[in-house]
Amino acid sequence: MKQFEIPAFYRSPIISKVKAKRKLDDPRKQDFSPTRLQFTKVEFIVARHFGFCYGVENAIEKSYKAIQENPEKRIFLLSQMIHNPDVNEDLLAHGIKFLQTPNGEQLIPFSTLDANDIVIIPAFGTTVELAEEIKATGANIESYNTTCPFVEKVWNRSQKLGETAHTIVIHGKHDHEETRATFSHSNKTAASLVIKNMKEAEFLGEVIKGNKSDQEFYSYFKGKYSDGFSPSDHLNKIGVVNQTTMLASETQDITDYLRSVLIEKHGEAQIKNHMADTRDTLCYATNDNQSSTYALAETAPDIAIVVGGYNSSNTTHLVEILEKSIPTFFIKGADNLLGNNKVLSFNIHNKTIEEHTFLPNHYPLKIAITSGASCPDAIVDRVMMKILDLIQEPCTIEEAFGNARI
Secondary structure (H helix, E strand, C coil): CCCCCCCHHHCCCCHHHHHHHHHHHCCCCCCCCCEEEECCCEEEEECCCCCCCHHHHHHHHHHHHHHHHCCCCCEEECCCCCCCHHHHHHHHHCCCEECECCCCCECCCHHHCCCCCEEECCCCCCCHHHHHHHHCCCCECCCCCCCCHHHHHHHHHHHHHHHCCCEEEEECCCCCHHHHHHHHHHCCCCCEEEECCHHHHHHHHHHHHCCCCHHHHHHHCCCCECCCCCHHHHCCCEEEEECCCCCHHHHHHHHHHHHHHHHHHHCHHHHHHCECCCHHHCCHHHHHHHHHHHHHHCCCCCEEEEECCCCCHHHHHHHHHHHCCCCEEEECCHHHECCCCEEEEEECCCCEEEEEECCCCCCCEEEEEEECCCCCHHHHHHHHHHHHHHCCCCCCHHHHHHCCEC
């Protein structure tokens, strides 16, 4: 796989060594068991896969190349490069300006752009309509387009399915940048619908079975279906794709459920004519990170720490996996770890930051740790070092590496 040129300050002395050792021992990435770093007072149980994925590293490399190669030009990002505050703040510090917020609110009018400007499309991609609007200004959006190749794969598959009269059901959050982009691209050739979870899939199933009316469909999915969508006409032949940061297991469950509904309606022998096989569109990095997190949960740690941006969808899903069985704290970085055994943790359910006591009153501690796909490894390093400082750990990093267990 391609090696990207990432600024050195995103790399890490601890996690980089862990990942290098795992890659050497397991080059085909078939072992999802975590790495254990044994100190005197604490054992860090480190997920097998986490941190920057291919798409994120590609986006970061291209963004910094844009800065280096165009010192005299104005450089803009359509919106946040990725959902990590440290990365976005560093890009802003290098002079890049954001045109929009992640929600699509305009910060700088497109009308101020001209042919001398560069606009970087973020890793999530963008809608067909926005791309055309920016192109019309003359600004360059081609040279540093950082759209993730796996997102583009979903787009291409969706458009091809549309050409064979499939309706595209997108498992995603309808207001997320990536889902908005996927919806726009699939809508070029196909009727399209966004569903967020199994509950919405089950409602859709009732529509397909004829137990819910077209009007109930329009009311329930308001703002989430393409213009001209007809439940009576557009739900006989479907393909399910996803926002690549959603839970892959949930996407598969939704697909299996809708397949069963279509079998009930049309029969097993006819299912290939009504349901496309879209398993090849699931992002491998998302699958690996989530599988590694399930393996992390099985180690029965005292607590789990998930590091990443609070608006990061993929990081939120890692929290969902762990908090089912483990006291889990979602933090942006080491600054969230306070003195007096307190932590500032983001609650994914009510979207608030809460202060908690987080370290159990016994040694050795067992702490599971992972991070989202947009989180630099260096931040995870600093979290681990902060914990070692808080508990006054006598063991050195070098000694812990000597005791590392896989």
